[in-house]
Amino acid sequence: xxxxxxxxVSEALIGVQDNMTFMLGGFGLCGIPENSINExxxxxxxxxxxxxxxxxxxxxxxxxxxxxxxxxxxISSYVGxxxxxxxxxxxxxxxxxxxxxGTLAERCRAAQSGFPAIYTxxxxxxxxxxxxxxxxxxxxxxxxxxxxKADFAFVKAWKGDAAGNLIFKGTARNFNPAMCGAxxxxxxxxxxxxxVGTLDPNQIxxxxxxxxxxxxGETYEKRIEQRTVRQRD
Amino acid sequence: MLDKTxxxxxxxxxxxxxxxxxxxxxxxTLVANYVRDDIQVEFQSENGVLGMxxxxxxxxxxxxxxxxxxxxxxxLPGASFFDSxxxxxxxxxxxxxxxxxGAMEVAENGDIANWxxxxxxxxxxxxxxxxxxxxxxxxxxxxxxxxxxxxxxxxRCSLPLTGVGCVKKVxxxxxxxxxxxxxxxxxxxAPGISVEDIKKATEGTLIVEGDIxxxxx
Numbered sequence: 001x002x003x004x005x006x007x008x009v010s011e012a013l014i015g016v017q018d019n020m021t022f023m024l025g026g027f028g029l030c031g032i033p034e035n036s037i038n039e040x041x042x043x044x045x046x047x048x049x050x051x052x053x054x055x056x057x058x059x060x061x062x063x064x065x066x067x068x069x070x071x072x073x074x075i076s077s078y079v080g081x082x083x084x085x086x087x088x089x090x091x092x093x094x095x096x097x098x099x100x101x102g103t104l105a106e107r108c109r110a111a112q113s114g115f116p117a118i119y120t121x122x123x124x125x126x127x128x129x130x131x132x133x134x135x136x137x138x139x140x141x142x143x144x145x146x147x148x149k150a151d152f153a154f155v156k157a158w159k160g161d162a163a164g165n166l167i168f169k170g171t172a173r174n175f176n177p178a179m180c181g182a183x184x185x186x187x188x189x190x191x192x193x194x195x196v197g198t199l200d201p202n203q204i205x206x207x208x209x210x211x212x213x214x215x216x217g218e219t220y221e222k223r224i225e226q227r228t229v230r231q232r233d
Numbered sequence: 234m235l236d237k238t239x240x241x242x243x244x245x246x247x248x249x250x251x252x253x254x255x256x257x258x259x260x261x262t263l264v265a266n267y268v269r270d271d272i273q274v275e276f277q278s279e280n281g282v283l284g285m286x287x288x289x290x291x292x293x294x295x296x297x298x299x300x301x302x303x304x305x306x307x308x309l310p311g312a313s314f315f316d317s318x319x320x321x322x323x324x325x326x327x328x329x330x331x332x333x334x335g336a337m338e339v340a341e342n343g344d345i346a347n348w349x350x351x352x353x354x355x356x357x358x359x360x361x362x363x364x365x366x367x368x369x370x371x372x373x374x375x376x377x378x379x380x381x382x383x384x385x386x387x388x389r390c391s392l393p394l395t396g397v398g399c400v401k402k403v404x405x406x407x408x409x410x411x412x413x414x415x416x417x418x419x420x421x422x423a424p425g426i427s428v429e430d431i432k433k434a435t436e437g438t439l440i441v442e443g444d445i446x447x448x449x450x
Contacts, residue, residue: 027280027317028303030296053317080356081303089355098348098355101279102321102363109318120325121366125397128362158297170297170314171281177316205316222296228304229291 001196004188004214005162009039012187012213016040016152019047019072023108023153023179024062028054028225031172032061035189035217036154041065049073051148053104053175055085060223069093075148077101081225099128103145105175110147111182112210117146150183156217157206160190161199164208173205181210189217235406235423240374242267242450244333244404247372253277255324255364257334258302260374264333275311277329279320279360284312301360324360325367332368334361336375336400338390341416341437343400345373346392358395365396377405377434384436386410386417407431409448416440421448 006012013036016022022040026032037056040048041064048071055074056063065071066084073095079085088094099107100122110118119142123129133144155176158169166188168176180186193216208214235243241263248254248264250272256262265285268274276285278300285300286307294305323329338346345365348358365371378384386403403410408431409421416438419431422445432439 027301028299030280030299030303076357078357078359086355090352096355098357100358100362100366101317101360102325105317105321120363122325122363123358124366126362126394128358168314168316170295171278171299172297173314173316174281175317178318224294224296224299224305225303226299226305227294228288228306229294230288232290 001163002208003162004164004208004211005193006213006215008215009035009189009218012036012189012215013039013043015185016043016045018045020045020151021049021051021149023148023150023183024050024052025155025174025176025179026052026054026061027171027174029057029061029223031156031168031174031176032056033154033156033189034220036187037061037064040070041068044068044070046070047072049075051075051104051108051150053077053101055079055082057082057225058084060221066094073097075099075104077104105178107145107148108175108178108182111149112178112180115147117144119143120145148182151185153179153183153186155179155186155188157188157190159192159194159199160188160214161194161196162214163196164188164211164214165199165204166190166206166211167199167203168205177206180206185212186210187212188214190214191217191220234426238263239423239450240404240406243409243448244372244374247402248272248274248331250274252330253283253328254331254333255279255329257361259335261333261335262302277320277323279324281315281317281320282308282312283315284309286312321360321363324363327367327369329368331370331372332364333372333374334364336373336385338385338387338392339373339375339400339403340387340390341412343398343412344390345395345400346390347395349393351393361395365399368399371400373400373403375403375405377407384434386435386437388437407434413440418442419445421446423448
């Protein structure tokens with residue numbers, strides 16, 4: 001067993017600097033690395049490039065970094081429901097690259113898997129494909145999309161062990177697995193860090209080889225963005 | 234004329250036995266409520282769930298179980314969770330049979346625009362570009378005209394495109410139309426709506442052949 005466990009979030013984030021590129025897991029506010037984000041806010045890093053499907057909401061998740069103008073560039077697929085984001089984007093303060101959601105996932109997975117680039121049909125014939133190489137395969141057109149290059153990936157899992165093995169819960173899995181091992185250093189935070197040997201190897205979603213540092217998050221707010229319920233009959 | 238529920242009810246009739254279906258945000262989400270219960274259908278949500286069920290009962294919401302609209306949901310027996318890359322393998326790999334999504338504009342050649350109004354509104358494309366680039370069957374659910382009363386069924390889209398030549402069918406508050414090589418072919422009228430009404434509200438080429446039946450819901 002190779003021990004990946006670090007004591008806390010500040011140890012997990014050793015080496016983060018201004019102007020770095022980060023990957024952050026999560027879909028909306030579901031499955032976001034809350035503790036790592038809060039620490040990045042505290043460290044007050046500037047000039048960051050963040051690769052994340054969404055940009056949080058005004059007062060939670062990546063919205064906290066946006067609010068303090070710590071982010072220079074966002075690479076995302078959907079940024080609605082965040083007024084400050086929209087304001088910074090339309091005023092030109094924030095550089096934004098919007099890309100299709102499947103392309104975002106696959107550019108992470110390409111980085112994780114050692115592919116320099118992938119061909120996807122998504123975005124062909126739209127402004128997303130402008131300036132990019134295109135190619136026909138079997139009569140259909142595809143766009144060449146490059147693997148991301150990132151300094152740190154911050155992911156959040158449900159359970160993990162000191163070997164770095166991860167298990168996710170529900171739809172909080174989303175972009176987290178594809179980001180593991182897709183950056184120079186992957187930092188995994190988990191709700192529950194269990195003793196090595198207690199996770200069933202058959203049930204591991206992400207093997208520890210993709211993770212460099214793991215810690216148990218102090219608290220999880222797990223805010224719900226759209227609380228929808230039905231009435232009991 | 235149909236309301237949003239009516240559009241969803243009409244589209245639900247397009248969902249066939251054995252289909253895996255991806256529903257977009259807005260009117261498409263309502264479709265799940267009106268699918269016949271004597272057929273086997275599974276709903277996929279691109280954030281990573283297959284076998285989506287109804288909203289949870291109050292007090293049973295789980296922050297870790299949401300749909301692509303970020304709403305709390307439940308899952309049905311046989312459901313599965315997966316990561317975003319696998320989710321789009323299902324979509325790009327054409328394992329999902331039917332995609333139902335909303336639009337700001339649809340052109341008579343099947344182009345669709347639904348993610349950006351330059352200078353005004355930029356929310357992003359989310360999974361829409363992946364869905365429209367790969368889905369074999371795409372149905373658009375939308376109002377026939379915008380809030381200013383202008384047609385959303387056009388000769389050419391004016392807004393930035395989401396996908397090219399991909400829409401197969403459009404269901405609006407006024408009509409059901411099929412996208413053909415020659416333009417929008419009118420298939421059905423909404424209750425109380427005449428062919429003339431539909432002509433007036435359609436900027437793109439409208440093909441009317443024979444008697445156009447009123448849709449049954």
